[in-house]
Amino acid sequence: MPDITTALKGCGECPIRHRAVCALCDPPELRELDAIKFYRSFPAGQTIVWAGDQMDFLASVVSGVASLMQTMEDGRTQMVGLLLPSDFLGRPGRGTAAYDVIATTDLVMCCFRKKPFEELMARTPHLSQRLLEMTLDELDAAREWLLLLGRKTAREKLASLLVIFARRDAALRLTRPESEFSFELPLTREAMSNYLGLTLETVSRQFSALKRDGVIRLEGKRRIVIPDFQALLAETGDDSDGGVPS
Amino acid sequence: MPDITTALKGCGECPIRHRAVCALCDPPELRELDAIKFYRSFPAGQTIVWAGDQMDFLASVVSGVASLMQTMEDGRTQMVGLLLPSDFLGRPGRGTAAYDVIATTDLVMCCFRKKPFEELMARTPHLSQRLLEMTLDELDAAREWLLLLGRKTAREKLASLLVIFARRDAALRLTRPESEFSFELPLTREAMSNYLGLTLETVSRQFSALKRDGVIRLEGKRRIVIPDFQALLAETGDDSDGGVPS
DNA sequence: CGCCCTTGTTGATCTCGATCAAGGAAACCG
DNA sequence: CGGTTTCCTTGATCGAGATCAACAAGGGCG
Numbered sequence: 001m002p003d004i005t006t007a008l009k010g011c012g013e014c015p016i017r018h019r020a021v022c023a024l025c026d027p028p029e030l031r032e033l034d035a036i037k038f039y040r041s042f043p044a045g046q047t048i049v050w051a052g053d054q055m056d057f058l059a060s061v062v063s064g065v066a067s068l069m070q071t072m073e074d075g076r077t078q079m080v081g082l083l084l085p086s087d088f089l090g091r092p093g094r095g096t097a098a099y100d101v102i103a104t105t106d107l108v109m110c111c112f113r114k115k116p117f118e119e120l121m122a123r124t125p126h127l128s129q130r131l132l133e134m135t136l137d138e139l140d141a142a143r144e145w146l147l148l149l150g151r152k153t154a155r156e157k158l159a160s161l162l163v164i165f166a167r168r169d170a171a172l173r174l175t176r177p178e179s180e181f182s183f184e185l186p187l188t189r190e191a192m193s194n195y196l197g198l199t200l201e202t203v204s205r206q207f208s209a210l211k212r213d214g215v216i217r218l219e220g221k222r223r224i225v226i227p228d229f230q231a232l233l234a235e236t237g238d239d240s241d242g243g244v245p246s
Numbered sequence: 247m248p249d250i251t252t253a254l255k256g257c258g259e260c261p262i263r264h265r266a267v268c269a270l271c272d273p274p275e276l277r278e279l280d281a282i283k284f285y286r287s288f289p290a291g292q293t294i295v296w297a298g299d300q301m302d303f304l305a306s307v308v309s310g311v312a313s314l315m316q317t318m319e320d321g322r323t324q325m326v327g328l329l330l331p332s333d334f335l336g337r338p339g340r341g342t343a344a345y346d347v348i349a350t351t352d353l354v355m356c357c358f359r360k361k362p363f364e365e366l367m368a369r370t371p372h373l374s375q376r377l378l379e380m381t382l383d384e385l386d387a388a389r390e391w392l393l394l395l396g397r398k399t400a401r402e403k404l405a406s407l408l409v410i411f412a413r414r415d416a417a418l419r420l421t422r423p424e425s426e427f428s429f430e431l432p433l434t435r436e437a438m439s440n441y442l443g444l445t446l447e448t449v450s451r452q453f454s455a456l457k458r459d460g461v462i463r464l465e466g467k468r469r470i471v472i473p474d475f476q477a478l479l480a481e482t483g484d485d486s487d488g489g490v491p492s
Numbered sequence: 493c494g495c496c497c498t499t500g501t502t503g504a505t506c507t508c509g510a511t512c513a514a515g516g517a518a519a520c521c522g
Numbered sequence: 523c524g525g526t527t528t529c530c531t532t533g534a535t536c537g538a539g540a541t542c543a544a545c546a547a548g549g550g551c552g
Contacts, residue, residue, distance in 0.1 A: 038262040063370040073485050078396040080271045080389035091382055098386060125371040135385060137338055140344060142388040143326035149395035150443030154509065189530065197396030202509055204531055221518085221530065237318050243419045311528055400539065437501060450501055466546090467500065 018229060022110040023086040023134065032124065036116040042103035049097040058090035059113045065186045068099040069194065079194040081138075082188075084168050085241075088134050092118055105186055126234045149197045152237055154231065156195040158206040159235035178217035182225040210235070252448050268306045268356040269332040269380065270373075278370065280391040282362040295343040303357045304336035310353035311432045314345040315440065327384075330432075334380050338364055350437055374455035395443045398483055403442040404452040405481035408462065412472060428471040456481070 025033050039062070042048055046064065049055050061083045065187040065205050068081030080099060083089055089101065089109070116188050121127050149158050169183040185192075189207075210216045215232055218226040271279050287310070288294055289426075294312065295301050300361075314327030326345060329335055335347065335355070362426045367373050394406050414427040416422050439446040456462045461478055465472040472478050 007269075068389070070389065071485070072393070072397060074483070076397045076483075078393045080392045093379065099389070119373075123372065128371065128375050128378050132374050133339065135378060135381045139381060139385050139388060142385060143314070143316065143345070144389065144394060145305055146326045147318070147324040149320060150390060151322045188528095192287065199510060200530080201511085201532085205509090206405060208531075229484050237320070237322075239319050240319070434498095445540060446500080447502085447541080451539090454501075 013191075015094075023061060023088065024060050024130065025110065032120055033112065036112050036120070037110055040109050040111055040161055042107045042170075044105045044107075045152055046093060047104045048101040048103055048107075051097055051100050055097040056114050058088070058092065058117050059109040059111040061085050061087050061089065061243050062108040065104040066109075067104045067191065067194075068100050069102055070099050078192055078197065079191070082195060085172065088131070088139075091113075092121060092131070101164050104188075104191055144238065148222060154196075154198055154202050154206050155209060155235060156202060157198065157239040158192070158210065159215070159232055160238070161192060161195060162224065162226070163232060163236055165224075167234070177226070177229045179228055179231055180225070182219075182223060185222045185224055208218060253343065258454070263272050263298050268308060269334065270306050270358075270376065272350040278366055282358050282366070282480050284357055286354075286357055288353045290349055290351045290353075292349045294347040294349055297343055297346050298339060299343050301336060301343040302341075302360050304334070304338065304363050304443075305355040305357040305359060306339055307333050307335065310357065311350040312353055313348050313350045313440075315348055316345050322434065324438055324443060325437070328441060331418065333384075334361075334377070338367060338374075340378070341365065350434075351432055379452075399441075400418075400448050400452050401446055401455060401481060402483040403439070403444065403460070404449060404456065405478055406477060406484070407438060407441060409482055411470075412475065412478070423472070423475045425474055426471070428469060431468045431470055 017104075022037075025037065042064075044064075051071075066083040066089065067079050068083070068139075069077055070080045071077045071117055091098070092114075094122065152160065163177075165183060165185065166177045166181060168183070175230055187195070189203050190199045193203045207216075207218070213219055215235055217227065220244060220246070268283075271283065277471050286305075290310075295485075309331055312329040312335065315323055315330070316326045317323045322479045337344070338360075340459060341360075348376075360489070367377075393401055398406065409423075409432065411429060412423045412427060435449050435455070439449045443450065453462075453464065457464055460473070461481055463473065
């Protein structure tokens, strides 16, 4: 609950921080969105919506991490969306959720009721253009993810995920990932295994291997230190120029 | 070259067929798009654009199949986009291609030069809304694909791909996939393996296994007969209600 | 027609990651 | 404070799919 206050403060105080908290609430749509937005927070582990449920709002992640999970009939699960701060949730023009949405950490979202949001969309070309841009970014991210799942080894997969975290973290701090860079892992080993298409045991073993080889250090179980970001990048198997040159 | 003529005829003659050939050329944008559209065709195997190349047009697939390919530094490749008739290629607001685009079969595309298309987008809210819808569909497809790559067995992967083909084929014929349904495979074993994150040997073995078990029959190497569509669906591992109930 | 070249099938073997199993460490709580 | 739970690590073994290799079937073309 204190998180909500923080988020609201962030929204009103500093344009830069604001940009980080709600990717949509930017001029000139800002004023109109303000009228219909509200904040919700969820504790870690809570399911926000179940696949197939009615979903009467759209939202943007303010702080924390949410994930979209897909389940097969025999119970196998795969993460199909990882929503970090500023990412968007929901599909305009659709009434029900296609995937389970889970708060992976404590989570605050900036929500918009579906009806007024869609009316605003119809009146505001800028809004759907912005949404198109964000969706295209998400599609690009999904395509990187396809390569990861289809062709990368377990070690490359984990290194790639750590790079994603490092870049997001650096973006929030308005720096670049530098030598001796450290951050908090926002996911459990199990959640990471669901992202990577592995078992949690394999994820754990790859952590140990990267640690053994000096690519990372662990402070406790959740804080990661990256002594040399380039060395980590080299472990991803990606083309040297691949991805966003964040 | 005769293909172009066919496509142009299709565009002018029958609204239903037209919808199938170019998903964008629909009223009321139709007239304005008509002015800037042109057709290009490519022989099977030809690379249309290389990743990183300048890309000064956007396009919609009229007939044939194109694929987006991503390559790792050591040569491993993964298909990250499969463009069937009516699918869209290109990203408004970006100058260079992010992936190799390859004509997997003989291909006809309806192209729009980037500049005029983007000007039209700015003037025509409907157009970016339509594009948003198509991009969201593609994102949903990518998320199904993530589940496939991350968690499905080789057999389930192949069955899932065959279902995708069957549904697309049925949609073009304006029927549903019924018992004793047959169609032409638009991809080589190698292209399928690049879609599925497998080797071509494994794909071939799974074809043999599905054939042995009576789930499919092969007429030659390219024509597939599905005696019982439900039986094929059961092999995908998906929730019974999963995906589009096409 | 015979040759090459692409595409697909099948077999033998190997390996990476899954599975099964045990135990450790930190947080939570009565 | 001990007991439970959650999260993580490590070991032993197994198996699905990769890899290496040989061959078959067309199809285009001189």
